Amino acid sequence: MATDYGQGYRQDYGPDHGLGLPERGLPEHDGGRRHRLPAGLRAPFEARSWREFGYVLLSLPIGIMLFVYALTMVSLGLGLLVTFLGIPVLAAALVGCRGFGALERVRARALLGLEVAEPEPLRMRRSGFMAWIGAVLKSGTSWRTLLYAIIQFPWSLFSFVVALNVWVYGWALLTYPLWFWVFPMWAGQDGLQVYGDETRRLYLDSPFEITMTALVGLLFTLASPWIVRALTTVDRVMVHGLLGPSRLATRVVELESDRGAVVDTAAADLRRIERDLHDGAQARLVALAMDLGLAKEKLSEDPQAAARMVDEAHGEVKTALQELRDLARGIHPAVLTDRGLDAALSAVASRCTVPVEVQVDLAERPVPAIEGIAYFTVSELLQNISKHARATRAAVDVWRVENRLMLQVVDNGVGGAATSGGSGLSGLAERLDAVDGILVVDSPVGGPTRVTAELPWRRA
Known part of the structure; x- marks a missing residue:
């Protein structure tokens, strides 16, 4: 489930409750190294750019082979439908496309870093050859891989031509000052010819023209990785949408x-x-x-x-x-049924071992099931604060953003909480996930701890 955290957490997660805690937000991590060169200048030399270029170059021969196989086998199967042989041939064509699809997922993972899950397996209610043929023909995965085999070839041809020309011309023009001497020495002309007819010929041979040629090549070279990346974005969409599991x-x-x-x-x-x-x-x-x-x-x-x-x-x-x-x-507390989350959470907070400030900003009540999950989520988080946090203050904030119910519990304790290792938070995360909810824990060692839960909003 995709969630817009930028809106979901009430514009930097709302008020700070006077706890002296940092602004509400997800922790930021600098996942990569710091580079001296900007991305635009180092892109032509990065391994990722060359892997994507290699993916585009390989796509054409693979696309030709896959297109020829799919077109031949499907045409043969359709032509033989007047006999019994057409159905097995058509099933074999689809199975072959599924095999090609598996290889394409491996290639996309190796060269594009695209992780695509295996599609759903064939569902066979009974064993036997005819049952297998029926499962292949009924499988949506089979027909999606056939569609991929058909549309991948024209796209691979287009991307191959564009990427190869931009890449080769860029590097050739950029390095022109290094090899322009080949023309007067071996070709009998002053330089690279850009125009010529019976009366006039134009060569790139002056220092200014050579320099401008290199600058144009530099522009092409710097742009080529981004052009190739844009082309492989289409490949990513096709592989993910047609060769992965359906939604x-x-x-x-x-x-x-x-x-x-x-x-x-x-x-x-x-x-x-x-x-x-x-x-x-x-x-x-x-x-x-x-x-x-x-x-x-x-x-x-x-x-x-x-x-x-x-x-x-x-x-x-x-x-x-x-x-x-x-x-x-x-x-299920009676106060929750009678008076809603505000009163129920205030009652829970009053039993906590540390002072807790409760803010509930809801114009209406959600359905009892979601309301109960929200109550027990906050109750369990406050119990964790009482038992483990060694905090002196805590805060509970509940609000609604569009069709999501947001909960946040903050304390100024020692931190170190995590959803891994079979902890109580992991079980709580599983409970929320069962109703399409999300649990986000931000608890660095030394504190503070900020736990944000998101639940679907359903009206009572």
Whole structure:
């Protein structure tokens, strides 16, 4: 899911809550080396530019071979459709195109650095040769690779001609001062001829003309990597769109993964509730029943002892009721249902071990499912602050941006939080991902920690 963080996080993530923390935003990383030359001057000498140029040069022979194969096999298959042989030949043509597609993904990864996932495999409901043929013909991947084989050839021809001419002419003109002497020595003319007829000929032979030729070549040389990059951008789009998994198949895989996460989360919640009931309220009620039974036996023999036991049982009843209230609050708090996120989060913040400022800016309420996930997300983050952050202040901010519900929890603790390593934050990130949500953690060692969650907005 693509998300516009520039808008999604309320213009630099909104107010700073007086915590003395830096502006809200994603951490910036300088992922590459610092270069003395600007990108425009070093591009002709970079390995990336030469790899992209090599990709364009290879595309033409590969495109010719792929186009000839696809056109021949498909034509043969269509021509043989009047007989039974046409269907297997057409299926073989599609399978061959799928094989070429796999090689093209490898080439794009090696030369363009383009990572394209494997498309969805053939779905066969039963085994057998006819079932395999049917799966090949029904597969959208097969027909997309055939389309790639057809349109890649004319594009590869165009890009080959453009890239080769721009690249060769650029370097040839740039280096013209080094080799122009070839013409008077070996060709019997003053220099490179740019015009000639029966009465007049124009050569590039004066120092000024040689210098201008080199400058023109320099412009072509500097522009050629960007022209080639623009050409390979079209190749990237074709490889990604036609040789990778379809958006529908990708979405199905995501939904299957999310469904598994939801099922696991629900099972874990049920186990937690069962454990809390068994180890908490249930055990306390069993002990209470035993105490009341003993008090009943002692009522006639030792009324004072029985009264003390009843008084202790009364205290146990209060404790059991409190545990049941806490358990019910952990399942779904009544204040969230009755009064919404503002009141519910304020109640959670009041139980945190550090002072928490809560700001909820919502004109209307989302659906109960999203509202519940938002509540438990903030609740778990505040619990982490109480247990691990060693903070003195924290802030919770909730707002809406278009069709997204944004949550942010900030503390001035020791930092070092991460979603890796099977931590509680990783489980929280999986829960959010199950509903198309996102969790972003910015927690450098030494603090502060800023956790931003994004959920889909659905009206109640």
